[in-house]
Amino acid sequence: MKLYEQYPVSLSNSLSGKKELFKPIIPGFVGMYVCGPTVYNNVHLGNTRTFLTFDIISRYFRFLGYKVRYVRNITDVGHLENDDDQGEDKIGKKARLEQLEPMEVVKKYTEDFHSVMRQFNILPPSIEPTATGHIVEQIEITKKLLDLGLAYEVNGSVYFDVKKYHQSHSYGILSGRNIEELIESGRDLDSQDEKRDKIDFALWKKASPSHIMRWPSPWGDGFPGWHIECTVMSTKYLGEQFDIHGGGMDLKFPHHECEIAQGTGANGKAPVHYWIHSNMLTVNGQKMSKSLGNSFLPSELFSGSHPMLQRGYTPMAVRFFMLQSHYSSTLDFSNEALQAAEKGYKKLSSALKTLRELSHPGTSMPDPSANESLESLVQTCYKEMSDDFNTAKTLAVLFEMASRINDMKSGNLPLSSLEVENFNSFANAYTGFMENVLGLKEESGSDEKLLDGTIGVLIGLRKKARADRNFALSDKIRDELKSIGIQLKDGKDGEITWSAE
Ligand code: AMP
Ligand code: ZN
Numbered sequence: 001m002k003l004y005e006q007y008p009v010s011l012s013n014s015l016s017g018k019k020e021l022f023k024p025i026i027p028g029f030v031g032m033y034v035c036g037p038t039v040y041n042n043v044h045l046g047n048t049r050t051f052l053t054f055d056i057i058s059r060y061f062r063f064l065g066y067k068v069r070y071v072r073n074i075t076d077v078g079h080l081e082n083d084d085d086q087g088e089d090k091i092g093k094k095a096r097l098e099q100l101e102p103m104e105v106v107k108k109y110t111e112d113f114h115s116v117m118r119q120f121n122i123l124p125p126s127i128e129p130t131a132t133g134h135i136v137e138q139i140e141i142t143k144k145l146l147d148l149g150l151a152y153e154v155n156g157s158v159y160f161d162v163k164k165y166h167q168s169h170s171y172g173i174l175s176g177r178n179i180e181e182l183i184e185s186g187r188d189l190d191s192q193d194e195k196r197d198k199i200d201f202a203l204w205k206k207a208s209p210s211h212i213m214r215w216p217s218p219w220g221d222g223f224p225g226w227h228i229e230c231t232v233m234s235t236k237y238l239g240e241q242f243d244i245h246g247g248g249m250d251l252k253f254p255h256h257e258c259e260i261a262q263g264t265g266a267n268g269k270a271p272v273h274y275w276i277h278s279n280m281l282t283v284n285g286q287k288m289s290k291s292l293g294n295s296f297l298p299s300e301l302f303s304g305s306h307p308m309l310q311r312g313y314t315p316m317a318v319r320f321f322m323l324q325s326h327y328s329s330t331l332d333f334s335n336e337a338l339q340a341a342e343k344g345y346k347k348l349s350s351a352l353k354t355l356r357e358l359s360h361p362g363t364s365m366p367d368p369s370a371n372e373s374l375e376s377l378v379q380t381c382y383k384e385m386s387d388d389f390n391t392a393k394t395l396a397v398l399f400e401m402a403s404r405i406n407d408m409k410s411g412n413l414p415l416s417s418l419e420v421e422n423f424n425s426f427a428n429a430y431t432g433f434m435e436n437v438l439g440l441k442e443e444s445g446s447d448e449k450l451l452d453g454t455i456g457v458l459i460g461l462r463k464k465a466r467a468d469r470n471f472a473l474s475d476k477i478r479d480e481l482k483s484i485g486i487q488l489k490d491g492k493d494g495e496i497t498w499s500a501e
Contacts, residue, residue: 002028004064007382011244011389012328014252014275015174019388022274024243030061030068031242033234033272035251036128038075039109040090043116044295045318045333046281046288050248052319053278053327053389055122055439057246060385063437071237072125074113076106076132077213078205079226083254085195085202089223092213102213106132116298119315121439127237131229135215138224138232141266142203142217150265154194156206156220162199165261171199174260174275175253201258203228227258234271235263245272249279250287278327283308285332310335316349316443317342323391323438344395349442351402352434354409360423367417374422377401378429385437394433401430455486459496462488 009022024030034054037043051072058070081087088096095102117124131138142158145151151160162171162179171179182199189198202225207214214221234242240263247256256275263271280287283294296306304312313321321341325331377400384393404426407413415423434440458477465474478488481498489497 002065003382004028004061004066007064007386009061009064009386009389011274011276013273014277015272017176020274022243024066025239025241025273028066030058030066030244031238032058032061032068032070032244032246033230033238033242034070034072034125034245035230035247035255036073036075037109037113038079038090039106039113040094041109041290042112042297043109044288044290044297045301046295047248048116048120048122048298049281049322049331050278051117051122052120052322054246054276056323056327056391056437057244057276057389058125059123059439060389060437063432064386068126069238070125071127071129071234073230073233074106074110074128074130075226075229076110076130077102078131078224078229083226084198085205085225089211089213092211095212106130119298119302120319121315121441123439129233129237131224131233132213134229134232134236135224137236138228139204139215139217141228141232141262142224144266145203145262148265151203152196153219156222157194157202158204158219159195159200160203160258160261160265161196162201162261163197165265169261169264171261172257175257177253177257201225201227201254203262227255228262230255231259231262231266231271234259235267240267241269241271241273243272244274244276246276246278249277252277276327279330281322282330282332288333308333308335313338313342314443316440317345319438320345320348320395320440323395323440326388326390326392328388344399345440345443348395348398348402348434349440351405352431352442355405355427355430358405358408358415358427360415360418360420362416363419364416365414366419370413370417371419371422374404374418374426377404378425381429381433385433391438394438398430398433398438401426405430455481455498459488459498462496463494 010019011022012018013020032054037047054072058068061068077089077091079090081090081093091102091105094105098105142151145160146153146158150165151158165171166179172182179199183197189195204217204219204222204224206220206222211223213223215223234245245256260270260272282288286292286294288295296308300306301309301318302312302315304310317338318341321338322331324341377397380397381394384390384397404413408415458481462474462477465477481488485500487499489499491497
């Protein structure tokens with residue numbers, strides 16, 4: 001029996017507003033699309049929370065034995081400053097201000113994004129497509145929507161006709177917004193607007209003569225709207241209908257609502273079975289955002305170089321901090337919470353080290369209740385994660401497991417009382433949930449460990465040279481290490497130790 005059959009996953013589907021049992025379209029396979037960053041700025045800690053949520057979700061599906069195709073795009077064109085299709089393209093504007101080619105802006109911030117993801121041990125997706133790499137497909141679907149009568153062209157731009165779509169489908173099903181209210185509220189169209197209705201949105205925009213990012217199209221030179229890229233890239237790599245679509249809560253409307261309308265309009269069926277939205281990282285209750293001026297960068301967090309930070313924190317302490325709350329709740333940043341997370345992470349990672357050093361001597365005085373209690377902790381780990389990826393509760397179980405590990409080491413829980421099979425299943429679960437599911441990798445002292453190992457190899461070579469009476473080589477190893485500040489000391493018993501000068 002596969003693990004995913006043993007521990008079925010339930011998840012909060014934003015579409016129904018309920019927790020639902022996950023049923024994949026293809027058995028054993030998960031297709032997941034997550035809106036990636038708009039690469040015109042350094043990613044801040046808030047963005048990182050959203051990508052961490054989907055890292056955990058894809059890791060857990062894989063851990064359960066699913067094959068996962070995880071597509072996360074890079075938005076490198078078409079996201080205007082205002083969701084209302086107003087203003088300048090964010091990337092084009094940055095290029096103009098910094099006097100760079102737009103693709104230089106894109107490269108710079110894509111690299112920053114990747115490096116932040118690596119630091120937090122957020123795994124790369126299976127496919128990372130870019131919007132500019134899919135202009136042809138975006139033009140094709142725009143043509144299709146025009147042919148279907150769901151879009152109209154005005155003066156070189158093409159807009160999606162929301163009212164028309166709503167006649168046969170339902171606009172607003174994801175966000176719960178009511179189309180009449182949307183029409184009544186908000187800004188009225190002014191004389192310069194080309195849209196028939198203010199709730200319509202751009203599929204293709206005409207490029208003004210000064211607009212740098214432009215492509216030829218049947219409607220003249222222009223560039224794609226923001227929402228259409230995700231419809232195109234998710235369909236291309238996951239099909240017209242796929243399992244999971246994710247993103248931050250702030251993308252629910254209009255971005256994801258528009259994606260549903262475009263996909264359903266073009267292909268006649270709803271594109272996504274489960275919509276998952278990750279909640280916001282807040283600062284004093286307010287969404288962390290570059291434009292509100294309350295954001296800081298991961299690099300500032302590591303070094304502590306920001307007025308809001310009392311000191312620096314390591315990437316794993318921050319990862320732990322984020323995992324301590326459920327992805328669907330808001331999470332408020334504070335130094336106190338980070339310091340508590342740092343302690344929590346150290347406790348769990350030191351138990352992992354202890355566990356690695358334990359070796360089972362064979363069972364000689366079996367204690368059924370101790371064995372059962374270990375097994376039940378393993379089961380609870382799976383159950384908590386399968387219950388809507390509850391990392392907070394899984395961490396609570398891992399703390400309980402860590403205290404058992406410490407008892408094993410101290411002898412309060414003798415290893416000889418545990419069945420080997422039980423001990424192994426417990427050890428595999430603890431290691432697997434820590435490293436593979438929660439991605440909490442060992443952090444402290446890894447450089448020292450590497451150095452210690454490397455010098456150990458050289459010490460071994462020196463011992464061998466001496467045994468072979470090759471004193472020239474043995475002295476050379478000692479002297480060259482000394483020249484870089486490493487002192488070898490010969491002990492009485494032939495052991496060699498080292499210290500840094
Ligand atoms: P952007 O590059 O602005 O499109 O954002 C990239 C991702 O980060 C999107 O999924 C946003 O929903 C998400 N995001 C933005 N701000 C926050 C925040 N304060 N907390 C959590 N996620 C956020
Ligand atoms: Zn998107």
